[in-house]
Amino acid sequence: MITQLMPAMVKVAERKIHSPEFATLYIDEPIDFKPGQFVMVWIPGVDEKPYTISHHSPDRFGITVEAKGIFSRKAVSLGPGDKIGIRGPFGNGFNMGNGHKRVAVVAGGCGMAPLAPLVEAFQTDNGPETLLIQGARSKSFLLYPDRFTAKAEICTDDGSKGYKGFVTDILVQKIKALPANLAPGFDMVYTCGPEIMMAKVFEICEAHGIPCQVSLERYMRCGFGVCGACVCGHAVVCKDGPVFGSKALRTMADFNTRALLKTGRSVPLNEYAAWRCQ
Amino acid sequence: MQTTFLGKTLHTPLVLASGVLGSNKAILERVWENGCGLPTMKSIGPAPREGHKNPTVIDLGNGMINAVGLPSPGYLNMEEEWQELSDRAFPINASIYGGSVDEFVRVAEFVSAKGPDFIELNISCPNSDQHGMIFGVNAQSSHDVVAAVKKVIHVPLIAKLTPAAPDIAGIAKACEDAGADAICAINTAGPGMVIDIESRSPVLAFKKGGLSGPMIKPIAVRCVYDIFRSVSIPIIGLGGISTGTDAIEIIMAGASLVGIGTAVRYRGITVFDKVNKEINDWLAAHGTTLEEIRGAAHREAL
Numbered sequence: 001m002i003t004q005l006m007p008a009m010v011k012v013a014e015r016k017i018h019s020p021e022f023a024t025l026y027i028d029e030p031i032d033f034k035p036g037q038f039v040m041v042w043i044p045g046v047d048e049k050p051y052t053i054s055h056h057s058p059d060r061f062g063i064t065v066e067a068k069g070i071f072s073r074k075a076v077s078l079g080p081g082d083k084i085g086i087r088g089p090f091g092n093g094f095n096m097g098n099g100h101k102r103v104a105v106v107a108g109g110c111g112m113a114p115l116a117p118l119v120e121a122f123q124t125d126n127g128p129e130t131l132l133i134q135g136a137r138s139k140s141f142l143l144y145p146d147r148f149t150a151k152a153e154i155c156t157d158d159g160s161k162g163y164k165g166f167v168t169d170i171l172v173q174k175i176k177a178l179p180a181n182l183a184p185g186f187d188m189v190y191t192c193g194p195e196i197m198m199a200k201v202f203e204i205c206e207a208h209g210i211p212c213q214v215s216l217e218r219y220m221r222c223g224f225g226v227c228g229a230c231v232c233g234h235a236v237v238c239k240d241g242p243v244f245g246s247k248a249l250r251t252m253a254d255f256n257t258r259a260l261l262k263t264g265r266s267v268p269l270n271e272y273a274a275w276r277c278q
Numbered sequence: 279m280q281t282t283f284l285g286k287t288l289h290t291p292l293v294l295a296s297g298v299l300g301s302n303k304a305i306l307e308r309v310w311e312n313g314c315g316l317p318t319m320k321s322i323g324p325a326p327r328e329g330h331k332n333p334t335v336i337d338l339g340n341g342m343i344n345a346v347g348l349p350s351p352g353y354l355n356m357e358e359e360w361q362e363l364s365d366r367a368f369p370i371n372a373s374i375y376g377g378s379v380d381e382f383v384r385v386a387e388f389v390s391a392k393g394p395d396f397i398e399l400n401i402s403c404p405n406s407d408q409h410g411m412i413f414g415v416n417a418q419s420s421h422d423v424v425a426a427v428k429k430v431i432h433v434p435l436i437a438k439l440t441p442a443a444p445d446i447a448g449i450a451k452a453c454e455d456a457g458a459d460a461i462c463a464i465n466t467a468g469p470g471m472v473i474d475i476e477s478r479s480p481v482l483a484f485k486k487g488g489l490s491g492p493m494i495k496p497i498a499v500r501c502v503y504d505i506f507r508s509v510s511i512p513i514i515g516l517g518g519i520s521t522g523t524d525a526i527e528i529i530m531a532g533a534s535l536v537g538i539g540t541a542v543r544y545r546g547i548t549v550f551d552k553v554n555k556e557i558n559d560w561l562a563a564h565g566t567t568l569e570e571i572r573g574a575a576h577r578e579a580l
Contacts, residue, residue, distance in 0.1 A: 009476035048332035265351035
């Protein structure tokens with residue numbers, strides 16, 4: 001059984017390769033889960049890293065991995081029968097609200113992974129009208145192209161698919177295009193992607209009086225709010241987050257500015273991002 | 279529950295254990311606002327150090343095992359943090375470590391000039407082969423490092439001890455003789471090990487790690503009890519303290535202040551307010567005070 005205690009060794013049931021950069025590993029085990037939560041994934045002898053759950057059903061879940069560093073390149077090389085350790089899930093997940101009529105989901109790059117189960121949860125008969133705005137560097141970085149029935153706006157930085165430009169441009173257009181008698185136009189905007197993109201989404205939402213939830217990323221160790229590796233200002237990302245709402249973001253000193261390296265040194269976000277991508 | 283400790287007024291008798299949360303000013307302040315009288319910074323070392331690879335911290339249910347491995351920006355790379363802390367409204371305890379007496383002295387002298395309220399010498403961390411515990415298991419080396427650091431700092435010195443010492447009371451006495459102003463006991467116990475039998479591999483990347491939380495409380499209580507009988511300086515008692523009655527117990531063993539670390543896992547950052555309330559409730563129900571119960575477990579024997 002997968003719990004927050006010792007890692008449970010589980011077999012990879014299937015690997016789906018999405019593109020040269022992305023693969024999803026599926027595990028045939030039940031896990032108690034809410035969209036936006038994450039698990040700690042352990043490859044013995046290599047490392048342990050936090051990954052959001054990107055696919056979920058009662059007896060199967062999946063994690064989508066972008067091959068970037070030593071751990072993630074090893075992870076995407078795993079196939080059926082290989083064992084990995086899982087503990088979790090951790091964190092708070094998205095607040096899906098009650099009786100939302102219209103929501104926007106704004107995803108950048110691999111930020112689509114935590115948002116995907118949220119979009120699926122919203123795509124039910126009683127769910128809100130959901131607008132998905134998905135962006136990436138180029139076409140091959142767009143995750144799960146055929147997964148959703150929700151209305152989707154696609155953008156790429158290089159124009160290889162959809163609108164050439166930023167998700168935030170589309171968000172502003174869509175907010176402005178909504179009839180003026182709908183205030184606010186969206187009951188909630190959910191976003192995950194590069195922090196600078198999420199900060200821009202938050203800024204747009206603030207300007208239009210729309211509440212927003214963002215999912216943050218920081219270097220993590222324990223996953224349950226004790227070791228302090230992932231603090232962002234006063235917030236403990238693994239425990240208080242990784243999803244934070246507008247109210248918390250307004251007073252979160254380091255949001256979109258600083259992050260801690262593995263040594264605990266606080267550095268500007270671009271320096272942190274360069275280190276994380278090694 | 280205002281308390282005076284080594285001449286400083288603290289708004290509660292609770293201390294945040296080193297290595298837990300204390301990574302920046304905002305989180306230290308948040309812990310203080312939630313009822314911690316004395317937040318402790320993460321241990322500051324002589325050079326940049328990343329710590330160990332993950333897994334580094336595992337919750338075993340009745341406590342944790344960890345080998346984070348003393349990550350530190352290094353004492354020369356914390357200027358912004360000291361700047362931020364300079365106008366703080368709360369006290370801080372700066373934990374430091376080194377790999378030699380010279381390194382301890384260099385870090386301590388520099389950190390002391392930055393104006394923490396206390397300096398805690400981590401001579402007890404089990405998670406590095408070159409630092410920490412190698413000093414704290416030997417009375418002579420404990421004495422040497424405390425005496426050398428005491429000469430170069432201008433704030434009270436707290437020596438943090440390991441239960442791995444064969445005679446922790448003797449180590450505490452050596453620290454007192456060398457000029458320590460207080461003792462903090464205990465650091466994590468062990469080290470221990472957990473092995474995943476499916477992968478046939480130790481779970482922690484460092485293989486072994488320190489034990490903390492409820493499973494080590496009896497060791498902590500015994501250590502504080504023994505230290506109280508051998509020294510006259512105050513003791514910060516910690517190790518598995520999660521509730522008000524746990525705190526009362528270690529105070530009866532002889533602690534002046536009570537540290538909390540792993541309980542943040544089980545009761546959240548608000549654990550400090552909860553424990554303060556539980557201590558007050560217990561004292562009120564028993565018509566007594568902290569001063570009256572401190573060391574109470576020794577009275578018949580004394």
